[in-house]
Amino acid sequence: MTATLPTAPRRTVFPFTAIVGQEEMKLALLLNVIDPKLGGVMIMGDRGTGKSTTIRALADLLPEIEVVAEDPYNSHPSDPELMSNEVRDRIARGETPTIGRAKVQMVDLPLGATEDRVCGTIDIEKALSEGVKAFEPGLLAKANRGILYVDEVNLLDDHLVDVLLDSAASGWNTVEREGVSIRHPARFVLVGSGNPEEGELRPQLLDRFGMSVEVRTVKDPELRVQVVEQRSTFDQNPQTFLDRYASEQDSLQARIVAAQTLLPSVELDYDLRVKISEVCSELDIDGLRGDIVTNRAAKALTAFEGRSEVTLEDIQRIVAPCLRHRLRKDPLESVDSGGKVAKVFCRVFGLPEPTDTSAFSLVS
Numbered sequence: 636m637t638a639t640l641p642t643a644p645r646r647t648v649f650p651f652t653a654i655v656g657q658e659e660m661k662l663a664l665l666l667n668v669i670d671p672k673l674g675g676v677m678i679m680g681d682r683g684t685g686k687s688t689t690i691r692a693l694a695d696l697l698p699e700i701e702v703v704a705e706d707p708y709n710s711h712p713s714d715p716e717l718m719s720n721e722v723r724d725r726i727a728r729g730e731t732p733t734i735g736r737a738k739v740q741m742v743d744l745p746l747g748a749t750e751d752r753v754c755g756t757i758d759i760e761k762a763l764s765e766g767v768k769a770f771e772p773g774l775l776a777k778a779n780r781g782i783l784y785v786d787e788v789n790l791l792d793d794h795l796v797d798v799l800l801d802s803a804a805s806g807w808n809t810v811e812r813e814g815v816s817i818r819h820p821a822r823f824v825l826v827g828s829g830n831p832e833e834g835e836l837r838p839q840l841l842d843r844f845g846m847s848v849e850v851r852t853v854k855d856p857e858l859r860v861q862v863v864e865q866r867s868t869f870d871q872n873p874q875t876f877l878d879r880y881a882s883e884q885d886s887l888q889a890r891i892v893a894a895q896t897l898l899p900s901v902e903l904d905y906d907l908r909v910k911i912s913e914v915c916s917e918l919d920i921d922g923l924r925g926d927i928v929t930n931r932a933a934k935a936l937t938a939f940e941g942r943s944e945v946t947l948e949d950i951q952r953i954v955a956p957c958l959r960h961r962l963r964k965d966p967l968e969s970v971d972s973g974g975k976v977a978k979v980f981c982r983v984f985g986l987p988e989p990t991d992t993s994a995f996s997l998v999s
Contacts, residue, residue, distance in 0.1 A: 647873040651692035652883040655862045656853050657685055663848045663956055664693050666935040667824045669894045673931050674845025674924070675803055675825030677788070677836070677960060684850045685862075686828040690784050694741030698888055700780060704733040707772045708819050709740065709779045716806065717780060719819050740781030742774050742823075744799075746790060753795060754810050755817065770817045775799075775808045778823040788827030789834045796836070799825060800843040842921070845928045846953075847960035894938040901934040903945040911950065913983045918976065920961045929957040947984065954980050 654661065660678055667673045678686050703710040703722050711717035712734045718726075725732055744753065755773035774783070785791060785799065802808045808821040827844065829836075841847070853859050869876040908930060915925045932953040933945045940949075955973035962975060977989050 647877070648691050648695040649688055649866075649869055650877055650880040650884055651689070651696040652887055653865055653869070653876070653880050654685060654689055654692060655865060656858060657689060657850050659956070660686070660689060660848050660850050661693075662936075662939075663846045664689065664824075664826065665891065665939060666932055666953075667826075667845065668693065668697065668891060669939055670898060670931055670935040671822060671824050673935065674843065674928060675827070677841065677844040677847045678826065678828040678850060679831050679847070680828075680850030681852045682830055684852055686850060687784070687786060690782065690826050690828075691741055694739055694782050696884060696888055696891075697739040698892060699736040699738055702735055702737050702780075704735040706732075708776045709737065709781065710820070711780065717820050717822060720817075740777055742778040742781060742783050744774060744783060744785045744791075746787055748774065748795070750795060750798065751812075753798060754808060755812075755819075756810075757812050757815060770810070770812075770815055772819070773808075775802050775821040775823075776819055779820050781823050783823045783825050785825070785827045787829050787833065789829040789831075789836050793837065793840065796840050800840065804843065841960050842924060844960065846932065846956045848956055890939070890941075893941065894935070897941070897943065898934060898938040901937050901943050901945065903930060903934055907933075907945065907947070907950060910983055911954075914954065914976075914980050915958065917979050917983060918958060918962060920958065925958050925961050929954055932957050951980065 651661070660676075663676045663678075667676055680686065700709075701712050703712050703718075706719060706722055708719040708722075710719045710722045712732060715723060722732060751773065753774050755776060756771055758769040758771040783799065783803075785796075788796065802821040803823065803825040806820060806822040807818055809818045810816070825844070827836075835841075853862065911929050911933075912926050915923075915929070918925075929950070933949045936949050936953055937943070937945045955976045958976050959973045980986070981988050
């Protein structure tokens, strides 16, 4: 039995396909939706460049997912890795849970959030009224199989960032509170944004994000006018504006679903994998996250473009966003714009040294 679960009225969201510019940010987000194991996106840039608008638009764009009805963790009805312990136990007892369909959640993490609010805590009301220890799920439970957005992540307490990154990497959240031990799925696309003027993330934390992109204020006057007009038109009559972009939204949604289906069959040649690791080694990147993310991102980009074989050009497009934020050794250093990555890439792959780094952009 499948039903559409009742939800609170949804706020009208600016359509993803109507967003002007910021192509690199948009494609990085799409790649992480296609393969959530990429590890999320760190978006650094100027204020008022559409970071929050783009992420909310992405969540609204995604197709509905199947969930177990009345489960606070958005459990998958058949995949044990995305299922809470309670649902697993019910299935083990032979019960057939009710299946519903729900929109992908976009959870906005406020700067002042406490660890209990993020991870979950003891349900005090139930403890006082019924005398039993019960768990009250937090934001990580709500974000399972969705998107967790942290604005101004560089201002968040380091221990909270550690918790978020650990959950994003493992796909699980473990909570030990007052004799209650809970472990629940917490697989989400982690998106952080911030303004470099307000401080950088520590290199150890920055390295945990799969990809890093920079967004800049649009300088072209005509493009700025187009952005202003788009926003004004949307604000005046949101539904008419949404109807205008409905077919483009449906087309992109179908493309994402097709890419998710194609992804497991995408092949990356062994020689190219060796070259990727050679680039990471020459850049003196600590650990192996850079190698893993670059391999995954190249495959996700290939799947998004409807192909099953990764090419040199695919790697060239994703290598800078996957590696440039991993070059910092000193917290006082700034994040490389991608020039160093481009030079090493060309040397390892035997290409002419680049005069500009436009080829090392997600935008082809």
